[in-house]
Every structure is written in structure tokens, then in C-alpha cells.
Amino acid sequence: MTEVDTRIPVTVLTGYLGAGKTTLLNRILTENHGRRYAVIVNEFGEIGIDNDLIVDADEEVFEMNNGCICCTVRGDLIRIIEGLMKRRDKFDAIIIETTGLADPAPVAQTFFVDDDVRARSMLDAIVTVVDARHLGLRLADSHEAEEQIAFADVILINKTDLVTPQELEEVRQRVRTINGQARVHETVRCDVPLADVLERGAFDLDRILEIEPDFLGEDDHEHDDSITSVSISSEAPLNVNQFNTWLRQLVAVQGVDILRLKGIIAFKDDPERFVVQGVHMLLDGDSQRPWKTDEARVSRLVFIGRNLDQAALAEGFRTCVA
Amino acid sequence: MSADTVEQVPLVYTHGKRLAPGAPVSAIVWLGDEAALALGDGSVRFAGVHGERVRIDAHHGVILSAARHPDGAALLSGGDDGRVLRVGGDGTVTELGAFGRDWVGGIAASARSKLIVAAAGAVATVWLPGAVKPSHSYAFPSTVGGIALDAKGLRLAVSHYGGAALLYPKSAQSSRFALKWAGSHLACTLSPDCGYLVTATQELGLHGWRLPIGADMAMSGYRAKTRSFSWDRRAKWLATSGDARVILWPFDGKTGPMGRKPNLTGARGALVTTVTFHPAQDILAVGYADGAVVLARIDDDNFIIVDEPSGAGVSALAWNDAGTMLAWGDEDGGAGLLDMKVRA
Numbered sequence: 070m071t072e073v074d075t076r077i078p079v080t081v082l083t084g085y086l087g088a089g090k091t092t093l094l095n096r097i098l099t100e101n102h103g104r105r106y107a108v109i110v111n112e113f114g115e116i117g118i119d120n121d122l123i124v125d126a127d128e129e130v131f132e133m134n135n136g137c138i139c140c141t142v143r144g145d146l147i148r149i150i151e152g153l154m155k156r157r158d159k160f161d162a163i164i165i166e167t168t169g170l171a172d173p174a175p176v177a178q179t180f181f182v183d184d185d186v187r188a189r190s191m192l193d194a195i196v197t198v199v200d201a202r203h204l205g206l207r208l209a210d211s212h213e214a215e216e217q218i219a220f221a222d223v224i225l226i227n228k229t230d231l232v233t234p235q236e237l238e239e240v241r242q243r244v245r246t247i248n249g250q251a252r253v254h255e256t257v258r259c260d261v262p263l264a265d266v267l268e269r270g271a272f273d274l275d276r277i278l279e280i281e282p283d284f285l286g287e288d289d290h291e292h293d294d295s296i297t298s299v300s301i302s303s304e305a306p307l308n309v310n311q312f313n314t315w316l317r318q319l320v321a322v323q324g325v326d327i328l329r330l331k332g333i334i335a336f337k338d339d340p341e342r343f344v345v346q347g348v349h350m351l352l353d354g355d356s357q358r359p360w361k362t363d364e365a366r367v368s369r370l371v372f373i374g375r376n377l378d379q380a381a382l383a384e385g386f387r388t389c390v391a
Numbered sequence: 392m393s394a395d396t397v398e399q400v401p402l403v404y405t406h407g408k409r410l411a412p413g414a415p416v417s418a419i420v421w422l423g424d425e426a427a428l429a430l431g432d433g434s435v436r437f438a439g440v441h442g443e444r445v446r447i448d449a450h451h452g453v454i455l456s457a458a459r460h461p462d463g464a465a466l467l468s469g470g471d472d473g474r475v476l477r478v479g480g481d482g483t484v485t486e487l488g489a490f491g492r493d494w495v496g497g498i499a500a501s502a503r504s505k506l507i508v509a510a511a512g513a514v515a516t517v518w519l520p521g522a523v524k525p526s527h528s529y530a531f532p533s534t535v536g537g538i539a540l541d542a543k544g545l546r547l548a549v550s551h552y553g554g555a556a557l558l559y560p561k562s563a564q565s566s567r568f569a570l571k572w573a574g575s576h577l578a579c580t581l582s583p584d585c586g587y588l589v590t591a592t593q594e595l596g597l598h599g600w601r602l603p604i605g606a607d608m609a610m611s612g613y614r615a616k617t618r619s620f621s622w623d624r625r626a627k628w629l630a631t632s633g634d635a636r637v638i639l640w641p642f643d644g645k646t647g648p649m650g651r652k653p654n655l656t657g658a659r660g661a662l663v664t665t666v667t668f669h670p671a672q673d674i675l676a677v678g679y680a681d682g683a684v685v686l687a688r689i690d691d692d693n694f695i696i697v698d699e700p701s702g703a704g705v706s707a708l709a710w711n712d713a714g715t716m717l718a719w720g721d722e723d724g725g726a727g728l729l730d731m732k733v734r735a
Contacts, residue, residue: 124471124491127512129533131552134574134596144552144593144680145534152471152494154722155415155431155453183593184615 077154077190078268079163083177083217084198085207086169089227093198093259093266094118094166100263107153107160109146111168122160124149128168130175133182139325139349140182141175147183154189162268163190170213173220174328174348181351194269197221197251198259203233204240215244217371218244219296219328221251222273223266226261230257249298249369250331252276274344274357277331277369296328299377301386302369306337307391315389316345316352319382324350326377337391345370392532393727402686403698407729409555410443412436416720418457420466421711426718427466428707428726429457435466435478440716440730449478456498461505461520469495475509486518488525497537501544506560508547510535515549517560527563531556536576537590542583550576550590555600570600572607580620580629582642589629597631597640601647603684608642608649619665619708623673628654628689630666630675637663637677639689657687657694665708665719676717678705684719684727701725 084090098106098120127145146165153163167176173195180192200207204226207214218224224244229237237255237287244253245310252273254261276299299324303348312334345354360366370386403409408438414433425444428436433450436443450470457468467487472538475488475495482715493512500507505520514536517526533552540547540560547560554571582589589599589610597617599608617633627643640646640653657663665678675687677694682701685694703723709718720726 124494127534127550131533131575131593132573133594134572134592142593147535147593148494148496152453152455152496155417155455157415 077157077161077163077189078193078270079150079165079180079190080193080267081173081195082164082166082198083171083173083195083221084169084225084318085200085203085211085214085217087203088198088200089170089225089256089259090166090169090198091118092330093196093225094164094229094249095122096259096340097164097263097267104162104267107163109149109163111163111171112164113341122153122156124153126165128171130172137350139174140178140351141177142179142182146176146179150186150190162193167378170211170355171217172213173217176346177220177329178351181346181348181353194266194273195220195221196223196225196266198225198227199240199244201226201228201237201240201255204243208243212391215247215296216328218247218251222269224248224251224253225259225261225266226253226255227259229255229258230352247296249300249375250277250373274331274333277333277371278367296375297377299372299379300369301372301379301383302367303386303390304365304367305390306335306339307368307389308367309336309339311391312336312389313354316347317384320347320350320352323374323376327374329373330370332368334368334370335356335366342354363367399696399712401696401698402729405491406731407441407511407727408440408443410436410438410726410728411724412720413724414724415724416707416726417454419707419718419720420457420459420724421540421709421716421718422459422464422466424711424716425480426709426711427457427478427480427715428592429454429466429468429500430724433470433472435468437480438718438726438728440728441626445482447478447482447484448533449476449484450474453492455496456509458498458500458507459502461500461502461507463502465574467498467500467507467509469509471495473511473607475507475511484690485523486712487523490514490516497535499538499540499547501540503542504544504561504614506539506540506544506725508538508540508560509639510538511592513551517547517563519561519605529556529558529565529567537579539579539581539588541585542584543582544580545708546585548579548581548588548599549729550579555588555590556578557602558575568605572598574598577616578618578620580622582629583622583626584710587642587647589606589620591620591633595633598649602650606649608647608652610638610648613638615662619667621666621675623668623689624670628649630668630734632663635660635662637666637675637687654690656689656692657685658692659685661700662704664704664706667708667710670710670714672714676708676719678708678721682721682725684708684717696728697729 341356490511497510507518517705576590613633619632662680684697703721
């Protein structure tokens with residue numbers, strides 16, 4: 070038996086203006102799936118969302134006064150989630166729609182930093198909708214477009230009917246270079262089965278183990294500070310103390326560049342899988358469940374960020390082998 | 392101190408009554424001998440020691456904040472429907488203001504100055520004595536974290552991201568005394584004589600300003616956000632929630648808690664979520680994250696159990712003016728009343 074997680078799952082929808090976020094949101098809200106959602110929209114948000122429970126967000130990004138230089142949170146989300154919990158019986162999950170220009174880091178970090186938010190809700194997935202026609206332009210003129218792809222757990226390359234197969238292939242490559250770990254769907258009008266988008270939780274974390282490390286090698290760099298993904302793995306079990314020390318030091322030094330990290334770790338003499346997640350300098354780790362008997366005890370860690378040195382990360386990871 | 396050999400019977404069984412309002416209790420105010428419970432389902436329940444007398448459906452959503460109306464005959468409520476209501480014990484509901492889709496997260500009122508102040512989004516709105524529509528308002532650069540009035544009801548403190556401000560709420564053109572400190576400031580309290588302003592911070596712990604000059608104080612060591620403040624009747628002690636004990640800061644003397652240690656009381660292994668001083672004695676009612684309620688003293692560890700752990704955190708706690716009755720409510724819709732005058 071495992072303890073039932075009563076925390077409310079939260080899905081974050083990001084994407085540039087016009088990419089199709091609202092289309093996806095309306096599908097989620099109107100399809101007959103029996104789930105009730107509380108929707109948090111940005112106050113400049115679009116009209117035409119039909120839901121019982123809609124809350125306006127103020128996009129208030131607050132720096133934490135705790136000495137952590139990249140530690141920012143969304144003060145409005147902390148307040149809203151606390152308020153929503155007073156009507157906990159009225160919904161099953163929360164969807165947060167961000168503006169096209171929103172930086173996803175403070176949204177994600179809110180779910181790491183605030184203990185009250187963590188106790189009541191869990192970030193299930195960041196879903197980013199990408200406009201296949203305009204991705205190149207967006208990446209060229211905005212920092213946020215790249216970060217939204219980097220932070221994503223699920224990416225919808227939308228409006229594929231409006232580009233040529235060759236253009237689509239370029240978009241695919243760009244997305245994969247930035248984020249080699251997300252689950253990518255190609256859609257016309259965000260027409261993806263909602264089960265592939267919502268409440269993925271641990272299932273998508275397992276996907277880390279399916280990723281071929283070779284695929285995530287250093288691709289053609291556009292410019293030096295472009296975002297890439299690095300995946301490292303070990304078949305030998307790790308030493309828990311060495312791993313914790315290494316990872317903590319790593320994010321303390323390189324946290325500004327590390328947008329996200331996720332891993333599933335097999336520690337020596339530990340029957341449980343350890344899962345770790347991080348945003349910038351913030352880390353969150355927990356024993357998830359016992360390893361299954363037929364499951365290969367492979368440890369794998371995925372980094373998405375800037376200036377990632379694959380060789381150095383792999384070497385550091387190797388020193389953690391027990 | 393003696394060993395605990397006899398299990399004390401919780402006072403709720405001998406002097407009180409449990410209630411089951413069925414929705415999270417956001418706040419409780421007393422109107423005479425009746426407690427008004429403001430709930431997460433938008434309703435207000437009026438209850439006495441014989442149980443719930445009447446339910447009034449007031450807000451179209453959650454009641455986030457409440458205070459006693461200056462006239463003493465009604466509860467003032469702020470909801471996530473953006474409305475401020477006067478909910479009378481006689482069942483009348485009057486809308487005093489509507490703020491669209493902004494949540495009314497804070498409300499304060501003074502029986503002495505007759506002022507009412509409510510916070511919705513980044514704006515604090517004032518109702519002058521007797522007003523049934525907003526009189527004037529003050530805008531801030533970020534959402535208001537908390538509001539507080541001093542004992543005379545003439546000074547208003549507003550906390551927000553990056554600090555707090557002090558105003559004279561009677562005046563629409565009030566000067567503003569800005570107090571800056573990095574980070575996000577949540578709930579706040581003014582000492583009764585307006586000598587200190589204390590805020591709870593997002594990073595845990597308190598920040599304080601000694602007034603009028605605004606000298607900074609930091610009070611740390613909390614395990615959770617402080618959501619509940621209470622001053623004792625002499626304004627010597629400020630009791631605070633947010634740790635495994637009630638943390639009481641001394642505010643007597645010229646510099647208050649600066650360089651001094653707090654008193655600690657009410658340790659029983661659970662996080663303290665709510666505190667409120669008795670109006671006439673050196674006794675504190677304390678609510679915990681496990682649902683227990685106790686009566687504690689300022690300077691020793693003895694306490695009397697009012698109610699046992701229910702599993703749901705105590706979210707509201709209030710004495711009546713005479714200090715003869717206590718009401719509490721929790722996050723899961725449980726509540727209770729204690730009446731020290733009668734034996735149940």
C-alpha cells in the first residue's frame with residue numbers, strides 16, 4: 070500500500086500569444102471527462118473561457134528575501150491557491166494559464182518554495198503550446214519563448230497544417246535541441262488526447278528513463294547562451310551522501326544556468342526509487358516507490374539549461390557511484 | 392511541575408458544544424453572546440452555546456476575511472466574489488462595496504473610530520463612519536498582504552511586497568509613511584498605541600518597525616508563516632503563530648523586543664496556527680494544526696485542553712468581549728464553543 074496523495078494536481082499552460090493556449094484550455098474545459106477544474110487566468114487574458122471557477126492572476130513576481138539570487142515566486146499564485154483550498158470540494162485540479170510573455174521559472178519555483186502551496190498542491194506538468202509558423206521569429210526576439218520550451222514537460226507543436234513538411238522538421242529540431250526530455254505532440258488545433266496532457270505526474274517522470282542519452286548530445290548551437298538538454302546515466306547504484314552533496318553544490322554554483330533538472334536515482338542498498346526535481350537553485354527529492362523486480366535499476370538525470378558542460382556533468386555524476 | 396497522570400477532560404465536554412458548520416472557517420467574530428462564523432462556502436452561521444441559530448448565505452464563493460462591524464450588531468465580510476457585505480445578526484445582508492474580480496483578502500474595523508477598511512487586490516478602501524458606500528481608497532504597487540488598525544482606529548497599516556505603509560485613513564489625502572524592507576509582507580499588526588508595526592514575511596519570521604522613526608527589527612526562528620497575531624490587554628506581549636510553540640515577544644520598555652528573547656508557551660508537538668489573548672486575564676487561547684485548542688499561560692508550560700485534535704488545522708479563534716466565551720473553527724468545517732458561565 071502506498072499513501073494516497075491528496076494534493077491537488079496543477080497544470081501550467083504556457084505559450085506565446087496566438088499559439089493556441091486558449092483553444093487547448095477550452096477543450097480541457099468543455100470535453101466530457103468528469104473532472105472539475107479551477108482555472109487561473111492572467112488578468113489581461115482572453116475572453117470566451119467558460120468555467121464555473123475562474124480566478125484572475127496578477128502575475129506578481131516576487132523575489133525571495135533569502136539570499137538566493139534566482140529565487141523568484143509568484144505571490145499571486147500562493148494567495149490564490151490558498152484561497153481556492155477553502156472550496157476544495159468544488160474542483161479536482163487546477164489549471165494556470167500564463168501570459169505569452171510570462172517567465173515560467175517563478176511559476177515553477179512557487180511549487181518548490183512555498184511550504185503551504187506544497188502541502189496542498191503539486192505541479193503536475195508545464196504544457197507549452199508552440200506556433201509552428203512563428204517559432205523561429207519568437208525564438209529570435211524573445212527570451213521567454215525559449216524558456217517556455219525549456220521548462221515544458223509536454224510540448225504541443227500546433228498549427229502544423231500551416232507549414233511545409235520541411236519547415237515542420239526544422240521546428241521539431243529546434244524544440245528538441247532546447248528540450249530533449251519533454252513529450253512532444255504535433256497538432257493542428259491542439260487536437261491531442263487530453264490524457265496525454267493532463268495529470269501525467271509520475272508517468273512522465275518515468276519517461277526520463279526512456280530517453281536515449283545519445284539523442285541529447287550537443288546539437289548545432291545557434292549562439293552561446295542558447296538552451297540545451299543534457300542527460301546522464303549510470304547503471305551502477307549511487308551513494309546517497311555523495312550524490313546529495315554533488316547535486317547541492319552543482320545547483321549552488323550553476324543554478325542560474327540550470328532551468329530544470331529531473332532525475333530518477335537508484336541508491337545503493339535502497340529498495341526505493343528516489344526522484345529528484347529542480348528549478349534553478351531549488352531542489353526537491355523524495356523516495357517515490359520500491360523498484361519493481363523486473364525494472365532495471367538505472368539512475369538518470371536530465372538537465373535543461375544554458376552553458377551545460379556534458380562532460381563535466383557526466384564526470385561529476387560518475388563520482389557519485391557507490 | 393507534576394507528571395501527567397490524570398487525563399484532563401477537554402473543556403468542550405463540560406462547558407461547551409461542538410458545532411459542524413461543514414465548510415472551512417475563515418474567521419469568527421462575537422456579537423454579544425453569539426458567535427458569527429464566516430465560512431468557505433460563502434455563508435455566515437450565527438451560533439450560541441445551544442448550537443447554530445441561523446445560516447445566512449451571503450457570498451457567491453469563499454469568505455476570505457471578516458471583522459466586527461463598528462455598530463457591534465453585524466459581521467463584515469470580504470469574499471472571493473469581490474464583495475464587502477454587512478451581515479446582521481437579524482439576517483439582513485447589505486452590500487457595502489463590490490470590487491469586480493479582485494478578492495477581498497483583508498478587512499478591519501474600529502468600534503472607536505467607526506472606520507471600516509477592506510483590501511481588494513492592490514487597493515485599500517475606506518468607509519467613513521456610517522458610510523454604506525466606499526468613501527475613498529489608496530492604491531499600492533502590489534497586492535495588499537495585510538491591513539491593521541491601531542486601538543483608536545485612526546492609523547492604518549498596509550503591508551505589501553517590499554514593505555508596508557502607514558496612513559491616516561480618515562483622510563482621502565492622507566500622507567503615507569513608507570516602510571521599506573525586501574521581500575513579500577503578508578499579515579500585519581499595529582501595537583495598540585501605534586508604537587510598532589509588525590509583519591509576517593513570506594520567508595517565515597517577522598519584520599518589525601519601531602515607530603515613529605521606523606527602526607527595523609527582525610524576528611526569526613519560525614517553522615511556518617505567521618498568520619495570527621494577538622496583543623495582550625496591556626500591550627506588553629505580542630503572541631504569534633507559526634511555530635511548535637506560541638512565540639510571545641515583549642514590547643514593553645523603550646525598544647520592545649530588540650535584543651531580547653521571546654517567551655515560549657503552549658508546546659504540545661503540533662504547529663500553532665492561531666492565538667488570541669483573553670481580554671482580561673493573562674491567558675491565551677491557542678489553536679493547532681492538528682485541530683486541538685488549549686488555554687495557555689504566558690510564562691509557564693501548563694495548559695488546559697479545550698478540545699482534542701480533530702485532524703484539521705484550527706483556522707479561527709475568538710473570545711467574546713467579556714472573556715466568558717470562546718469560539719473556534721477549523722479548515723475542514725469543524726467548530727466549537729466554550730461558555731465558562733455554564734456547565735453543559
